[in-house]
Amino acid sequence: MTPFVRNLLILAAVAAVIVLLNLETAVVTAGLLLRVAFIIAIAVVAYFYWRDFGRREIATWPQRAAYVFYAAAALLIVDIGWWMLGGLAGRNLLAAILVAAACVYAGYRTWRDQHTLA
Numbered sequence: 001m002t003p004f005v006r007n008l009l010i011l012a013a014v015a016a017v018i019v020l021l022n023l024e025t026a027v028v029t030a031g032l033l034l035r036v037a038f039i040i041a042i043a044v045v046a047y048f049y050w051r052d053f054g055r056r057e058i059a060t061w062p063q064r065a066a067y068v069f070y071a072a073a074a075l076l077i078v079d080i081g082w083w084m085l086g087g088l089a090g091r092n093l094l095a096a097i098l099v100a101a102a103c104v105y106a107g108y109r110t111w112r113d114q115h116t117l118a
Contacts, residue, residue, distance in 0.1 A: 039084055043077075061114050069110045076103035 058066050079099045088096050
């Protein structure tokens with residue numbers, strides 16, 4: 001028996017146990033908890049990156065540019081959270097993509113302006 005077939009049989013056995021013992025609710029709950037934990041892990045990594053590198057540089061920018069950059073980042077975080085937790089489709093998905101694109105554009109443009117003016 002190949003490892004591929006063995007792994008497929010293990011997955012089939014786990015799926016059969018979940019269905020036979022009616023554990024779908026537990027699986028959905030565990031999936032939601034893992035999704036939230038993943039979002040928190042991404043936020044922690046982004047915070048550490050900002051704390052080590054970005055904060056000192058952004059502190060030297062003009063106040064308006066710093067506000068625009070931080071507002072774009074905050075709106076992008078809210079948009080990504082809405083996207084990950086909301087399960088978007090249709091117009092809501094289009095709105096989320098457009099908002100994310102506008103945030104990335106505003107943040108990049110502000111960053112680029114501060115680097116070309118320096």
